[in-house]
Amino acid sequence: xxxxxxxxxxxRGEETRARIVEAAIETLKREGFGGASARAIARTGGFNQAxxxxxxxxxxxxxxxxxxxxxxxxxxxxxxVVDGAGNLQELIAAATEVYxxxxxxxxxxxxxxxxxxxxxMPELGPExxxxxxxxxxxxxxxxxxxxxxxxxxxxxxxxxAAFGIVALFxxxxxxxHLEGDGIRSDRLFELGSQLAAMAALLFGTLPASGKGGE
Amino acid sequence: xxxxxxxxxxxRGEETRARIVEAAIETLKREGFGGASARAIARTGGFNQAxxxxxxxxxxxxxxxxxxxxxxxxxxxxxxVVDGAGNLQELIAAATEVYxxxxxxxxxxxxxxxxxxxxxMPELGPExxxxxxxxxxxxxxxxxxxxxxxxxxxxxxxxxAAFGIVALFxxxxxxxHLEGDGIRSDRLFELGSQLAAMAALLFGTLPASGKGGE
Numbered sequence: 001x002x003x004x005x006x007x008x009x010x011x012r013g014e015e016t017r018a019r020i021v022e023a024a025i026e027t028l029k030r031e032g033f034g035g036a037s038a039r040a041i042a043r044t045g046g047f048n049q050a051x052x053x054x055x056x057x058x059x060x061x062x063x064x065x066x067x068x069x070x071x072x073x074x075x076x077x078x079x080x081v082v083d084g085a086g087n088l089q090e091l092i093a094a095a096t097e098v099y100x101x102x103x104x105x106x107x108x109x110x111x112x113x114x115x116x117x118x119x120x121m122p123e124l125g126p127e128x129x130x131x132x133x134x135x136x137x138x139x140x141x142x143x144x145x146x147x148x149x150x151x152x153x154x155x156x157x158x159x160x161a162a163f164g165i166v167a168l169f170x171x172x173x174x175x176x177h178l179e180g181d182g183i184r185s186d187r188l189f190e191l192g193s194q195l196a197a198m199a200a201l202l203f204g205t206l207p208a209s210g211k212g213g214e
Numbered sequence: 215x216x217x218x219x220x221x222x223x224x225x226r227g228e229e230t231r232a233r234i235v236e237a238a239i240e241t242l243k244r245e246g247f248g249g250a251s252a253r254a255i256a257r258t259g260g261f262n263q264a265x266x267x268x269x270x271x272x273x274x275x276x277x278x279x280x281x282x283x284x285x286x287x288x289x290x291x292x293x294x295v296v297d298g299a300g301n302l303q304e305l306i307a308a309a310t311e312v313y314x315x316x317x318x319x320x321x322x323x324x325x326x327x328x329x330x331x332x333x334x335m336p337e338l339g340p341e342x343x344x345x346x347x348x349x350x351x352x353x354x355x356x357x358x359x360x361x362x363x364x365x366x367x368x369x370x371x372x373x374x375a376a377f378g379i380v381a382l383f384x385x386x387x388x389x390x391h392l393e394g395d396g397i398r399s400d401r402l403f404e405l406g407s408q409l410a411a412m413a414a415l416l417f418g419t420l421p422a423s424g425k426g427g428e
Contacts, residue, residue, distance in 0.1 A: 034334040112333070118392055119330035120248040125392040132389065164386075168378065171385030175346065178332055178339035 017055050017065075019045055024066035029106045033117035036063060064127055067114050070107040071131055075138065077101065082142050087149045091142060099169065108173045115174075132170070136162045231269050231279075233259055238280035243320045247331035250277060278341055281328050284321040285345055289352065291315065296356050301363045305356060313383065322387045329388075346384075350376045 023045025027036045030044075038059050042049035056062040081098050085091040102108050111128075118124040139162035147158065237259025241250045244258075252273050256263035270276040295312050299305040316322050325342075332338040353376035361372065 032333045112329075115326075115388065115392065116330035116333035119246045119327055129389060129393040164382065167385035167389055168382045169385070170388065171381035171383070172378075174329065174384065174388070175343060175381055178329065179343040 013055075016047075016051065020047065020051060020055055020062065021065050021069050023047070024062050025070060025106075025110060028063065028066055028110050028113045033063070033113040033120075036113070038062075060121065060124070063114065063117065064124075064131075067110060067128070067131055070105070070110045071134070074098070074102060074105065074107045075134065078138065082138075085142075085146070088146050091146050099173070102173060103176060108177050111170075112174060112177050132166060135166050135169075138162075139165050227269075230261075230265065234261065234265060234269055234276065235279050235283050237261070238276050239284060239320075239324060242277065242280060242324045242327045247277070247327040247334075250327070252276075274335065274338070277328065277331070278338075278345075281324060281342070281345055284319070284324045285348070288312070288316060288319065288321045289348065292352060296352075299356075299360065302360050305360050309383075313387070316383075316387060317390060322391050325384075326388060326391050346380060349380050352376075353379050 020041070023041050024036065027041045027044045031040055036059070038049040038052040041052060041059070041062070052059060052062055056065060078098050081094045082091065085094045114124065114128055118128060136159065140159045143158040143161050143165070234255070237255050238250065241255045241258045245254055250273070252263040252266040255266060255273070255276065266273060266276055270279060292312050295308045296305065299308045328338065328342055332342060350373065354373045357372040357375050357379075
């Protein structure tokens with residue numbers, strides 16, 4: 001265990017942490033929460049399992065760091081795609097794209113495994129929810145931004161709509177993950193874009209002399 | 215183990231099965247999927263654990279029967295409440311009520327534990343989804359029925375909307391379950407009923423010859 005004891009430069013420590021987190025992500029994806037022991041993670045990464053405890057204190061903290069990492073990656077990608085969406089239809093198209101990537105990237109597998117882990121480790125529950133909060137903030141911003149482009153006032157507090165959308169994503173992704181087939185969810189997203197087109201048409205063509213139509 | 219060997223009347227067998235299922239539900243609620251062994255379930259119910267295998271073949275089958283049972287109970291209650299709803303606003307009020315009951319009754323705990331169990335027993339995943347299908351059918355019927363009372367055509371295939379609603383329920387219930395506090399979800403349901411009222415107002419006052427008043 002010399003790596004852990006000698007005083008390494010900060011950069012080296014960061015690198016080691018990143019490598020351990022990566023091994024934890026891989027192990028969660030491949031062996032699930034139940035299989036993600038310090039020993040299994042160390043085997044995946046080819047390092048000594050004592051490094052887990054040296055750098056993270058506990059397997060629990062490491063697994064949360066793994067969830068933080070996949071969340072941060074997905075968030076960066078969501079920002080990129082969603083910030084490019086100028087209106088509701090483009091936003092729904094963007095949401096469909098990143099949703100498919102969520103599944104393909106294994107982020108949903110990691111999240112589903114952590115949610116599963118909350119069963120045997122109940123203190124994980126609030127920690128996972130805390131990590132979902134930034135997604136609600138993100139969705140709130142996206143909704144507020146797109147709302148401003150709509151030809152009608154949106155009668156919904158953006159943060160409440162955002163909670164609903166994040167919960168819907170979670171539900172759809174968990175069902176798809178459990179089922180191992182995305183046919184129904186594909187239809188749901190298609191439906192969303194049809195609805196957005198219809199709403200634009202309907203509200204866009206209301207006799208809206210100023211606000212007269214409402 | 216004489217109970218299991220001698221040829222008991224059918225009614226007696228049903229009674230025993232029901233008792234075992236009840237013990238499995240209690241054990242899932244109290245000790246989670248990870249704690250729901252044949253031994254623990256037998257201890258909860260005060261019977262010999264061999265009865266589990268005699269009546270259900272495996273713990274897995276028993277746990278699925280437990281999920282079937284809490285689902286069937288909730289479905290009966292949903293039917294009762296939702297069938298009494300004559301329009302969209304009443305339907306949302308009904309959904310709010312039964313959602314709170316879902317949490318209070320422990321059904322969501324049982325479902326969340328089974329979803330967690332799919333982590334260590336992947337073949338559970340499709341079985342759980344199969345048990346969610348009747349809920350999609352149920353929501354499809356409710357949506358189709360209420361759609362007919364709306365003063366405007368609903369541009370959405372009811373079964374697609376139903377999948378979205380069931381996924382939303384699942385997401386909201388899992389988040390609430392993880393968080394252990396229902397404040398956000400309460401706001402979401404409140405929002406739903408406000409939206410329904412607004413939609414009724416908005417569409418009800420469209421210059422739609424004949425439907426004008428609403």
